[in-house]
Amino acid sequence: MTDETGDNSREASPRKPRTRGPSPEKTAQTRSCLLNAALDEFVENGFAGAQMSRITERAGIAKGTAYRYFPTKAALFEGVVAEFMAPLISGIGPPEPRADESVGDFLRRSLIPVMTTIETSRRADVARLVLAEGRNFPFIVQAYRREAYDRTIDFVRAAARIAMERGELTDDRLLRHPQLIFAPLWLAMIETGILVPDAPVSGAELLAEQIDLIFPPRR
Structure with a gap:
């Protein structure tokens, strides 16, 4: 479609509504669950035997979420x-x-x-x-x-x-x-x-x- 000035333009797409991140309370709760689950896993299986998949399963969170808090098992x-x-x-x-x-x-x-x-x-x-x-x-x-x-x-x-x-x-x-x-x-x-x-x-x-x-x- 051409406007009155003859310039071609696209109709602006509607902006996506901003999504709010988790509250500080929720963030603290998630971090606490992750750390408690990690300690359980480390105590039961040692550091070498501990697996992030089991830790996140214990904590009830996604693996990607865990890596946002701690990028490595050592961290x-x-x-x-x-x-x-x-x-x-x-x-x-x-x-x-x-x-x-x-x-x-x-x-x-x-x-x-x-x-x-x-x-x-x-x-x-x-x-x-x-x-x-x-x-x-x-x-x-x-x-x-x-x-x-x-x-x-x-x-x-x-x-x-x-x-x-x-x-x-x-x-x-x-x-x-x-x-x-x-x-x-x-x-x-x-x-x-x-x-x-x-x-x-x-x-x-x-x-x-x-x-x-x-x-x-x-x-």
């Missing part, structure tokens, strides 16, 4: 570590005991509550997965150290330094080996998840006992 594993370990770091807070609070009491107040849920929060599953798979997949260890392990060790080392400055510790063993605080916790995770699963050990209780040994409670 998905790193997302699992970050997701499940973040509450640990935020729950502990900075190593800043109150002026009227001993370092031992500070460690009890900061560490024991978050470690009480180490099994139910599935943080222990993540830790055991790192132990099982870390030798073959070094990036798994790197992700765990970055998101959790190194931060907790730095936290205890800083607390030990404060205790020495205050005279609450008489030697530097905890400063040199901050791993001493968490050693019973790792033992509990190994016993509960691997060695003696029918008789679970409370990591929080062992942690409390260890803190008491290093920082005897005030009488």
Whole structure:
């Protein structure tokens, strides 16, 4: 058809209505379902044996949707570590005991509550997965150290330094080996998840006992 000026033109096609993306709440829910399904798959089949198809089936989402969140299986594993370990770091807070609070009491107040849920929060599953798979997949260890392990060790080392400055510790063993605080916790995770699963050990209780040994409670 020719208009009055003689130019040829096509009739404009109607614009397609814009489609709204998923809400932030829906996005967060999808991501959470994906990460929980991924942890289930990694725990049951290991990192090498885990399959994205099974993960997405568990989560009830399309495979393409999963890849929009995490482009590779390695990225998905790193997302699992970050997701499940973040509450640990935020729950502990900075190593800043109150002026009227001993370092031992500070460690009890900061560490024991978050470690009480180490099994139910599935943080222990993540830790055991790192132990099982870390030798073959070094990036798994790197992700765990970055998101959790190194931060907790730095936290205890800083607390030990404060205790020495205050005279609450008489030697530097905890400063040199901050791993001493968490050693019973790792033992509990190994016993509960691997060695003696029918008789679970409370990591929080062992942690409390260890803190008491290093920082005897005030009488």
